[in-house]
Amino acid sequence: MKALEALIDLEKLKYCFECGICTASCPIAEMLPTHYNPRILLHSIHLDEERLLTSAEPWLCAWCYKCNQRCPQGLNLPEIFRAIRKYAVEHGSLEGFTSALKIIRETIPLPASCCYICFHPERTIDDSKLIEDSIQKLIIDYIITTGKTTKAVSSPTLHKERIAIVGSGPSGLTTACELAMKGYPVTVFESLPKAGGMLRVGIPEFRLPKEVLDADIGYIKDLGVEIKTNVAIGNDLMLDDLRKEYNAVLIATGMQKDKEFNIEGNDLNGVVNALDFLRQVNLGKIVELKPKVAVVCVHRLLGIDVARVALQLEPEEVRLIYRRSKKRMLFHGRIGEQMQKEFKEAEREGMKTHFMTWPTRILGKDGQVVGLECARMGLGKPNEKGLRKLIPIEGSNFVIDLDSVILAVGQAPSISPSEEIELGEENSVIVNPVTLETNLPGVYACGEIAWGPSTAIVSIASGKQAADSIDEFLRTKQVGTIKI
Numbered sequence: 001m002k003a004l005e006a007l008i009d010l011e012k013l014k015y016c017f018e019c020g021i022c023t024a025s026c027p028i029a030e031m032l033p034t035h036y037n038p039r040i041l042l043h044s045i046h047l048d049e050e051r052l053l054t055s056a057e058p059w060l061c062a063w064c065y066k067c068n069q070r071c072p073q074g075l076n077l078p079e080i081f082r083a084i085r086k087y088a089v090e091h092g093s094l095e096g097f098t099s100a101l102k103i104i105r106e107t108i109p110l111p112a113s114c115c116y117i118c119f120h121p122e123r124t125i126d127d128s129k130l131i132e133d134s135i136q137k138l139i140i141d142y143i144i145t146t147g148k149t150t151k152a153v154s155s156p157t158l159h160k161e162r163i164a165i166v167g168s169g170p171s172g173l174t175t176a177c178e179l180a181m182k183g184y185p186v187t188v189f190e191s192l193p194k195a196g197g198m199l200r201v202g203i204p205e206f207r208l209p210k211e212v213l214d215a216d217i218g219y220i221k222d223l224g225v226e227i228k229t230n231v232a233i234g235n236d237l238m239l240d241d242l243r244k245e246y247n248a249v250l251i252a253t254g255m256q257k258d259k260e261f262n263i264e265g266n267d268l269n270g271v272v273n274a275l276d277f278l279r280q281v282n283l284g285k286i287v288e289l290k291p292k293v294a295v296v297c298v299h300r301l302l303g304i305d306v307a308r309v310a311l312q313l314e315p316e317e318v319r320l321i322y323r324r325s326k327k328r329m330l331f332h333g334r335i336g337e338q339m340q341k342e343f344k345e346a347e348r349e350g351m352k353t354h355f356m357t358w359p360t361r362i363l364g365k366d367g368q369v370v371g372l373e374c375a376r377m378g379l380g381k382p383n384e385k386g387l388r389k390l391i392p393i394e395g396s397n398f399v400i401d402l403d404s405v406i407l408a409v410g411q412a413p414s415i416s417p418s419e420e421i422e423l424g425e426e427n428s429v430i431v432n433p434v435t436l437e438t439n440l441p442g443v444y445a446c447g448e449i450a451w452g453p454s455t456a457i458v459s460i461a462s463g464k465q466a467a468d469s470i471d472e473f474l475r476t477k478q479v480g481t482i483k484i
C-alpha cells in the first residue's frame with residue numbers, strides 16, 4: 001500500500017462522511033449501478049488492495065467532475081481514482097482496464113468514442129508513451145475491430161409507436177439506441193450533413209478520430225435507427241409535423257450557437273466564431289486559412305481546441321490572446337489537467353501567446369480584417385473580498401497585424417425548434433427534472449439544450465433517462481408519469 005500512499009493523501013479520505021452525494025451525482029453510477037459506486041470505491045481503498053489492483057471500477061470514472069463539484073467536503077474523487085489506475089499500472093495490472101472496456105462495450109452507447117473522450121487511460125498514465133500506445137491498440141482491437149461496434153443486429157419491432165428525435169449528438173443518439181433496442185421504430189432528424197453532433201463538428205479529429213465515431217454510429221444504424229440528415233426542424237419541417245406523425249418527440253439539439261463578443265469590427269470579413277470555425281473545418285468546408293490568425297480566448301478549452309485546429313491548417317502564425325495569466329489558464333481541476341496537456345502540444349506546434357492582453361477593437365480595410373488592437377491588462381486594487389479585478393493599463397495599447405480573428409467565447413443554446421416550447425434561463429428548454437418532459441405533452445428534451453454545456457458522458461446519461469421516460473410514457477400513455 002506504500003506506493004498508493006505516495007500517490008494519494010490518504011488522510012484526506014478521513015474527511016469523507018459517507019453522505020453518498022458523489023454516487024447520487026455520478027452519471028456512470030446512474031447508468032451502471034451494478035458495476036460502479038464511487039463512494040464505495042473510495043472506501044475500499046483502505047480495505048482491499050487486491051480489489052483495487054484488479055477492479056474495473058477506477059477505470060470507469062469518466063472525468064466529468066460532477067462528484068467533485070457537489071461533494072460537501074470538496075474531495076477530488078477522480079484525482080484519487082487516477083492515482084489508483086497509476087498504482088495498478090505500476091504493479092503491471094491492466095486486468096481492471098480490460099474488464100472496464102468489456103463493461104463499456106456492453107452497456108454504454110457510443111462505446112468507442114467514449115473510450116477516446118471520456119475513459120481515455122492516457123489521462124492516467126500520461127508519462128508512459130508505451131502503455132498509452134498499447135492501450136490505444138487495445139481499444140481499437142477490442143471495441144472497433146472485434147467488439148460491439150461491428151456486430152449490431154437489427155432489433156425486432158415490438159411496438160407500433162414511432163419516435164422522432166431532433167438532433168444526432170450523443171444525447172439524441174443514446175435515446176435512439178436505447179429505444180431501438182427496446183423495439184421502437186426511431187427516426188433521428190439532423191440539420192447538418194453528418195450525424196454525431198459536437199462529437200462530429202466540435203471535438204477535433206486529433207482527440208476523437210472520425211472513423212471511431214463512424215463505427216459507433218454505424219452500430220446504431222444497424223440497430224434499425226433511421227438518421228435523416230440535412231433536415232432542420234423549425235425550418236425544413238415543423239415540430240407540429242413531427243407531433244402529428246410520431247407518438248413521441250425528443251429535442252436533443254445541444255448548444256450550437258457561439259456566445260456573442262461585442263467588439264468594434266466583429267462584422268468584418270475574416271472574423272469568425274469558434275464553433276462555426278470548428279464546424280466548417282470538421283465538415284471539410286474550410287481547408288486553409290489566411291497567413292496571420294489570432295484566437296481571442298474567453299473559454300479556455302474551446303480556445304486551445306480552436307488554436308490547435310487552426311495550426312493544423314498551417315497558416316504562417318497562430319496567436320492566442322488571453323485576458324488573464326498563463327497560470328490562470330492552466331489552473332487545475334478537470335479543465336486545467338486537459339488544458340496543460342493541450343497547451344503544451346499547441347506550443348510545440350508553434351502557437352504564440354499573449355497573456356494579460358485583451359482586444360479593444362478589430363481593425364479593417366475595405367471590409368477585411370487587417371489587425372487587432374489590444375491593451376495590456378493589470379490587476380486593480382483588492383475589493384472587500386480581497387479579489388483584484390483585471391483592468392486595462394493606460395497607454396499600453398498596441399496593434400497586431402492580422403488577416404483572421406477567431407472568437408472563442410463559449411456556447412449558447414440552439415434556436416428552439418418551436419415557439420411553443422417553454423424556455424428558461426439562457427434559452428434552455430425547461431423540462432420536468434424526473435421525466436424530462438417539456439410543457440408540450442409527449443415532447444421531451446435532454447442533453448445540453450436542457451442542462452447547459454456539459455460533457456459527452458453526462459449527455460449520454462441524460463439520453464438514457466429520456467429513453468426510459470419515453471418508453472414509460474408510450475406504455476402507460478400518461479403524461480408526466482413519475483414512478484416512485
Ligand SMILES: Cc1cc2nc3c(=O)[nH]c(=O)nc-3n(C[C@H](O)[C@H](O)[C@H](O)COP(=O)(O)OP(=O)(O)OC[C@H]3O[C@@H](n4cnc5c(N)ncnc54)[C@H](O)[C@@H]3O)c2cc1C
Nearest residue numbers: 167169170171191197198202233253254447448454455456
Ligand atoms: C470544441 C468542443 C470540444 C469538446 N470536447 C469534449 C471532450 O473532450 N469530452 C467530452 O466529454 N465532451 C466534450 N465536449 C462537449 C460534448 O461534445 C457535448 O457535451 C455533447 O456533444 C452534447 O451533446 P448533445 O447531444 O446535447 O448536443 P450536440 O452534440 O450539440 O448535438 C446536437 C445536434 O442537434 C443538431 N440540431 C440542432 N438544432 C437542430 C434542428 N433544429 N433540427 C435538426 N437538428 C438540429 C445539431 O446540428 C447537432 O448535431 C466538447 C464540446 C465542444 C464544443
Ligand code: SF4
Nearest residue numbers: 016018019020022071
Ligand atoms: S460526496 Fe464527498 S463526503 Fe459525501 S460520500 Fe462522496 S466523497 Fe464522501
Ligand code: SF4
Nearest residue numbers: 026061062064065067
Ligand atoms: S468524475 Fe464523474 S464519472 Fe468520475 S466518479 Fe465523479 S461523477 Fe462519477
